[in-house]
Structures are given as C-alpha cells and as structure tokens.
Amino acid sequence: MxxxxxxxxxxxxxxxxxxxxxxxxxxxxxxxxxxxxxxxxxxxxxxxxxxxxxxxxxxxxxxxxxxxxxxxxxxxxxxxxxxxxxxxxxxxxxxxxxxxxxxxxxxxxxxxxxxxxxxxxxxxxxxxxxxxxxxxxxxxxxxxxxxxQVHTLNRASAVEQCRYIASKTMDYALSSDVLFNFGKSGRNDITQQGRQAINELIGKINKNGVQLNRIQVIGHTDPIGKPETNMRLGQQRANTVRTLLVQGGLPARNLSASSAGSEELVVNDCSGTRAEQIQCNAPNRRVVVRVQTQ
Known part of the structure; x- marks a missing residue:
C-alpha cells in the first residue's frame, strides 16, 4: 500500500x-x-x-x-x-x-x-x-x-469536466536504438542512421502537415535503472531530437520536448540476464513525435 x-x-x-x-x-x-x-x-x-x-x-x-x-x-x-x-x-x-x-x-x-x-x-x-x-x-x-495533484478532491462547484476539441494527430515513433547508442542522448551521440531517420521524418511531416499547430517530442525509456535517471534520459533525448527537427526547418515555436521516462511501456514482461532484458526492452526505448495538424 x-x-x-x-x-x-x-x-x-x-x-x-x-x-x-x-x-x-x-x-x-x-x-x-x-x-x-x-x-x-x-x-x-x-x-x-x-x-x-x-x-x-x-x-x-x-x-x-x-x-x-x-x-x-x-x-x-x-x-x-x-x-x-x-x-x-x-x-x-x-x-x-x-x-x-x-x-x-x-x-x-x-x-x-x-x-x-x-x-x-x-x-x-x-x-x-x-x-x-x-x-x-x-x-x-x-x-x-x-x-x-491527486491527493485531495475538488470542492469547487464552478469546476467542470473539460471538453476538448477533437484534433487530428499523427504519431511517428523513432527507435532510440536507431537514433542513439545505448544510454546516450546528445547531438554527438546521434548515429548516421538516426540522422537519416530524422531527415526522412521531416520530409513526411512537411508532406502530411498542411498546417502544423503543435509538435510534441516525447522521450520514452526502458525500465532498466532508476526512474529519475530514465526521466532525465528521456528528456535529454527529446531535447536532442527537437533541436534536429528545428534545424531541419520545422517551426521552433510549435515544437515542445518532454519525457515520459519509463512510465508508458509497450513491453512489460522482460526478464533474464541484463543483456536479455536490454534486448527485450528495445520497443520501450523510443522517441515519439506527435504532430497536431488541425
């Protein structure tokens, strides 16, 4: 408890x-x-x-x-x-x-x-x-x-459930293993294959995004290591990808970078040796570029 x-x-x-x-x-x-x-x-x-x-x-x-x-x-x-x-x-x-x-x-x-x-x-x-x-x-x-904040209940009668405007979004997931060497996050750590993947993504966004209202870059990590370390690594990787997207011509004012750390896993049951866990957790290590076009 x-x-x-x-x-x-x-x-x-x-x-x-x-x-x-x-x-x-x-x-x-x-x-x-x-x-x-x-x-x-x-x-x-x-x-x-x-x-x-x-x-x-x-x-x-x-x-x-x-x-x-x-x-x-x-x-x-x-x-x-x-x-x-x-x-x-x-x-x-x-x-x-x-x-x-x-x-x-x-x-x-x-x-x-x-x-x-x-x-x-x-x-x-x-x-x-x-x-x-x-x-x-x-x-x-x-x-x-x-x-x-999740510890206390709202008592304000004016507060009501938010009704959000439906927006068209597209998610592009880039494998961190393709973008970076394991555990790395800086611009100098981007692999040649990773730079190519980002350039291809910029081409897709320019082709599909008639009007780019918002682009969120979200770093995801595997659960190996401390949660706070993973959160920091996810943020650093998101920052790096955001920088490269801006350098590639996407509007900086519409681009944000954040981290989900290891909180949104797509694979949950990895076990075995450390090498086996690293291999199994590969789908969890990713950077998602979420594009809102309307």
Whole structure:
C-alpha cells in the first residue's frame, strides 16, 4: 500500500474538507502523472493549468480556490488542471491557509476567462494568495517534470469536466536504438542512421502537415535503472531530437520536448540476464513525435 505522510491527510467531515496540517511531505510514488501539453477546449470553457514550480522550497501546501471554493492543494513540483465556464471567476492559492481557510473569502484575482483559451497560472511566493499569470512558453519550461495533484478532491462547484476539441494527430515513433547508442542522448551521440531517420521524418511531416499547430517530442525509456535517471534520459533525448527537427526547418515555436521516462511501456514482461532484458526492452526505448495538424 502506498504511504502518505500524515501531515498531508485530508478528511471530509460533515461535508467539509478538514486539513489536519498545512505542512506536507508526500511519498514520491503517490504523485500523479508527469505533465504533458494539453489540448484546446471548446469555446464555452476556459482551461486553467495551476502549478507550483520546483524552485519553491516552502514545505507548506498551497490551497487553490476557484470562486472562493477549494479546488486542490499543491506541493512543490505539482500542478492541477481544470476547466471552468467561460466568464468571470476568481482564483487564488494560499500558503499556511489552515485553520481559517482565508482563501474562501479572499479572492485576490478576478477576471474574465475567455472561452477556448488555456491559462497558465503559477502559485505566488508571498502570502497574498494572488496568482501569477505566465505565458505558455514560460509555463512549458516550468512544467517539465511536474506531477499532477491527486491527493485531495475538488470542492469547487464552478469546476467542470473539460471538453476538448477533437484534433487530428499523427504519431511517428523513432527507435532510440536507431537514433542513439545505448544510454546516450546528445547531438554527438546521434548515429548516421538516426540522422537519416530524422531527415526522412521531416520530409513526411512537411508532406502530411498542411498546417502544423503543435509538435510534441516525447522521450520514452526502458525500465532498466532508476526512474529519475530514465526521466532525465528521456528528456535529454527529446531535447536532442527537437533541436534536429528545428534545424531541419520545422517551426521552433510549435515544437515542445518532454519525457515520459519509463512510465508508458509497450513491453512489460522482460526478464533474464541484463543483456536479455536490454534486448527485450528495445520497443520501450523510443522517441515519439506527435504532430497536431488541425
């Protein structure tokens, strides 16, 4: 059973959320999934990505409120993603909020949220609770490696299930064994066969992508080694492939790079000697280039 430190236990008593302590530490394996770029929502909704970057060192959870109602609690390195009806709303994230939960009354940021738009919001570093709106480009760097908040339940009545706009996407999977030597990730580590594969992919994308709205480069690794090492290796390989795609003429502004590490395996039952495991896990070592064309 996964363990959650008792300093971040939340209970629902008589319909109210009771936080036993604002100070929180959480076992790493109970965090949610690593952030991946989100799709667009329908015009009647606005999407909010609220996050707390890794640069924050405070051990206290930041309680997020929407229209004065509790939505989530963010520790350092966590994010929450939700949708609200287009229109006027308030947002705030408060540290050391217990036991009075002033975020229920204080609404430091109120604005009109445009339908179909995604807002990237960072937890502020002071006690005012006022959020920091950031650009999508800045957020994409901050959100790398951050994990979803999954420990508490949303209590904000304005929050609703996101309705995403269907988009046409194409996935191109490149074998890491073709691209790189085992365990390598840099530009100088790309094999000649790997460079040829990337050039061929650029040709396919230019041919098929009439209008390139977004290109995600996602690094995947096998489960051999430590998870944090695999996550870093996947990110480094994705960064390298992204650089080569940009050098090949694809628009840098539409290209993002991220890592799934060893979390999305296509082969799960490899065993035997290390050499046998490496060979068996070959399908897991890949870089996926996901192209959104509409």
């Amino acid at each position: 996964n363990k959650i430190n008792t300093s971040l236990i939340a209970m629902v008593v008589a319909g109210n959320l009771v936080s036993l302590s604002a100070k929180a530490t959480v076992e790493p394996n109970v965090y949610g999934t690593v952030y991946q770029p989100v799709a667009s929502v329908v015009p009647s909704q606005a999407q909010v990505i609220y996050y707390r970057s890794n640069e924050v060192t405070s051990p206290y959870a930041a309680h997020v409120y929407v229209d004065g109602e509790y939505q989530s609690a963010l520790l350092t390195g966590m994010y929450t993603s939700f949708c609200i009806p287009a229109g006027e709303h308030s947002l705030g994230a408060f540290l050391k909020d217990a036991p009075y939960y002033k975020g229920k009354e204080a609404q430091p940021y109120r604005d009109n949220f445009v339908g179909g738009k995604t807002y990237f919001v960072k937890v502020g570093g002071d006690s005012s609770g006022k959020p920091i709106l950031v650009s999508a480009q800045e957020a994409s760097n901050d959100l790398k490696g951050l994990r979803a």
